[in-house]
Each structure stands twice: as C-alpha cells, then as structure tokens.
Amino acid sequence: MTLRYRIEHTTMYRYSMPVTHAQHLLHLIPRQMDWQRIRCYQVRIDPEPTQRFVSVDPWGNQVEYVAMEFSHEHLDISLLLCAEVDARPWALNMGRSNAWESTVRHLRYGGDTPLEVSSYLYQSPYVRVKNQLADFARDFFPRGRVLWEAIDALNQYIYQNFTYLPASTTIETPVMDILLERRGVCQDFAHLMIASLRSLGLAARYVSGYLLTEPPPGQPRLQGVDATHAWVAVYMPECGWVEWDPTNGCLADERHVVMAWGRDFGDVSPVRGVIQGGGAHELTVSVTVEPGASSEPE
Numbered sequence: 001m002t003l004r005y006r007i008e009h010t011t012m013y014r015y016s017m018p019v020t021h022a023q024h025l026l027h028l029i030p031r032q033m034d035w036q037r038i039r040c041y042q043v044r045i046d047p048e049p050t051q052r053f054v055s056v057d058p059w060g061n062q063v064e065y066v067a068m069e070f071s072h073e074h075l076d077i078s079l080l081l082c083a084e085v086d087a088r089p090w091a092l093n094m095g096r097s098n099a100w101e102s103t104v105r106h107l108r109y110g111g112d113t114p115l116e117v118s119s120y121l122y123q124s125p126y127v128r129v130k131n132q133l134a135d136f137a138r139d140f141f142p143r144g145r146v147l148w149e150a151i152d153a154l155n156q157y158i159y160q161n162f163t164y165l166p167a168s169t170t171i172e173t174p175v176m177d178i179l180l181e182r183r184g185v186c187q188d189f190a191h192l193m194i195a196s197l198r199s200l201g202l203a204a205r206y207v208s209g210y211l212l213t214e215p216p217p218g219q220p221r222l223q224g225v226d227a228t229h230a231w232v233a234v235y236m237p238e239c240g241w242v243e244w245d246p247t248n249g250c251l252a253d254e255r256h257v258v259m260a261w262g263r264d265f266g267d268v269s270p271v272r273g274v275i276q277g278g279g280a281h282e283l284t285v286s287v288t289v290e291p292g293a294s295s296e297p298e
Contacts, residue, residue, distance in 0.1 A: 002086050003254040003291060007210055009079040009228070010286045011271050017279035018071040024273030027208070027260045028079045029054065029062035035089055036258055040082040047072050059205075059267055060116075061260040066273075077271060085254045090239040097147040097238050104201035106237055117235050120203040124263035127195045127206075128175060134199035136179060141200060151234055151244060154196060158189050159249030171265060186247040187265050190230040193246045194264070203235040205261050207243060208268045210289050212255040226287040228270060233261065257289075 009028070030038050043064065045052070051067040068075075097103070107113050107121060123129040140153040163183040171187070175195045178188045190206055197204040211229040231245040231252055243252030260268040 001254055002084055005083045005257060006290045007081040008288045011077045012284045013075040014282040015073050015278040017277055018073050019275045019278040020071055022068045022273060022275040024066045024271060026064040026066060027061055027268050027270050029064060030081055030083065030259050031061065035086040037084045039084060042080045044078045046076040059262045061268065083257055085257055087254060088243065088252065090242050097236050099144050100141050100147040100150050103147050103237060107203060108201060117203050120205045120263060121198060123198065125266050126264035127191055127198065129199045133196045137196035137200050147236060154193060155244040155246050156249050158193060158246040162189060164247060186230045189246040190232050191264060193232045197234060205233050206264045206268065207231050207233050207258060207261045209259040210257040212289050212291055226289045228287060231256065
C-alpha cells in the first residue's frame with residue numbers, strides 16, 4: 001500500500017526588537033529511502049538569508065545552514081513537501097527476533113556492531129541512562145522474552161498509561177519527571193521509551209516527522225492543526241531498525257512520514273539557532289498534512 005502526501009509546515013517568529021544577526025540550522029529536508037520517495041520539496045525563507053547552504057550531519061540527515069547578517073524583525077520559514085510512503089520493509093519480518101538478552105550481548109560483545117548502531121546505545125543530552133529507567137523497563141523484559149514482544153509491551157504500556165497533554169512539558173523536562181508525572185507529548189514519550197531501552201543495553205533512536213491524523217467522522221479536515229510528530233526506532237539484528245510509536249501504541253506505518261533521526265530531539269529540531277537582539281519573540285507553528293496529494297510547488 002502506498003500513501004501520498006502534501007505537507008505544509010510554517011514557522012513564524014515575530015520579534016519585539018530588531019535582530020541584528022542570526023544563524024539557524026534547519027532539519028527540513030526529508031530523507032529519501034526505498035520505502036519513502038520525496039517527489040518535491042521547497043523551503044522558502046523570508047527575509048532572504050545572506051548565506052544558505054546544505055550539509056550532512058553526523059546522523060546522515062541533510063541540514064541547512066542559514067545566516068542573516070542584517071537587521072530584521074521577523075522570520076518566516078515555510079516547507080512544502082510532496083511524498084509517497086510505502087509499508088516499512090521490516091513489516092514482512094514482524095515477530096522475528098531472539099530473546100532480548102541475546103541482542104544485548106550481541107551489541108556489547110559481538111564485535112561487529114555497526115558504528116551507526118553503537119551511537120544509539122549511550123545517553124545523550126535529553127536521554128539519560130539510569131538504573132531507575134532500567135527497573136521500569138524490566139517489567140516488560142523478563143528473562144527469555146522475545147525482543148519484539150518486549151518492545152511492543154513497553155510501547156503499549158506508555159500508550160495506555162501516560163496522558164497526552166499539550167503544553168504540559170517543555171523540551172527541558174527531564175525524562176524522570178515524565179515517568180513520575182505520566183503525562184507529556186510525543187517527544188516526551190519517545191524520550192522515555194528510548195531512555196528505558198538504552199538503560200537495558202539496547203540501541204534506540206529518535207525519529208521526527210509527520211503523522212496523518214484523521215478528523216472525526218463527518219467533520220472536515222482542518223488546515224494547520226496537525227503538528228510535527230516523534231517516535232522511536234529500535235535496532236533488531238534480525239530486522240534492522242524497527243519503528244514504534246508510543247504516543248499511539250502502534251508500529252510506524254504508511255501514516256508516518258520520516259524527516260530526520262538522531263539521538264534525541266536536540267539532534268533533529270526543525271529550526272534552531274542563535275540571534276543577537278530581538279527582545280521578546282512570538283513563535284507560531286502551523287502544520288498541514290493532506291493525504292492523496294502529489295502536486296508540485298507553485
């Protein structure tokens with residue numbers, strides 16, 4: 001099954017005082033993969049930057065560097081993306097895995113763990129490895145349990161027992177607070193699941209992108225009410241990287257459009273940077289995900 005999308009993502013900053021100099025990094029160039037084809041994308045920036053170029057970050061994502069060396073009182077960044085997404089290739093191997101302990105031993109002592117996998121075994125700025133998180137995860141990882149079943153049980157537990165509550169956290173909210181308060185947003189649930197898996201010795205990475213959300217029956221699709229989404233990919237030697245979505249209690253599928261991946265949110269933030277001046281600022285973000293569209297940019 002193939003799903004087609006037209007995605008618009010707009011970020012607008014309004015500053016109370018002029019910004020005299022700004023540098024930004026944009027993770028807005030989507031990844032091309034065998035099962036995800038980018039038919040078009042366009043990033044527009046107003047005002048026009050003084051410098052603008054694309055490079056590749058340590059995680060293999062394309063990242064755009066933008067600099068504005070002049071006074072400005074606003075910044076508008078808009079992405080138009082047309083994509084086709086197929087079923088994930090590992091869907092054919094669902095359930096194929098060994099006991100989770102054997103995967104941990106393989107990752108620690110196998111000697112043939114790829115570098116791009118070992119990078120996701122250790123803690124990162126927003127994902128700490130802690131004994132308390134390992135204790136939390138062990139309820140789903142009893143001795144001898146098949147890895148696939150254990151990960152799926154953890155994914156389902158977070159979905160069923162944690163409350164999705166917008167604006168209840170910030171990017172600075174520690175993972176342990178999420179575990180104690182049992183509420184947050186998609187990035188919090190992804191960080192919690194990743195931290196729990198890494199605390200057991202498994203490799204897990206943060207995936208950012210977009211999710212197709214359906215309106216209630218009989219209601220029209222609203223424009224600009226969607227948001228960027230986050231989920232988790234776990235390395236399984238038998239299947240490769242397999243993606244779980246703890247916010248929705250499911251495996252990632254054709255509804256999930258991948259933009260970038262990294263150790264945590266800090267590696268893949270859509271827009272981040274530093275500015276001089278600006279005073280107070282107002283940020284507005286709008287995302288629209290439309291199914292069944294594949295038109296080219298105007």
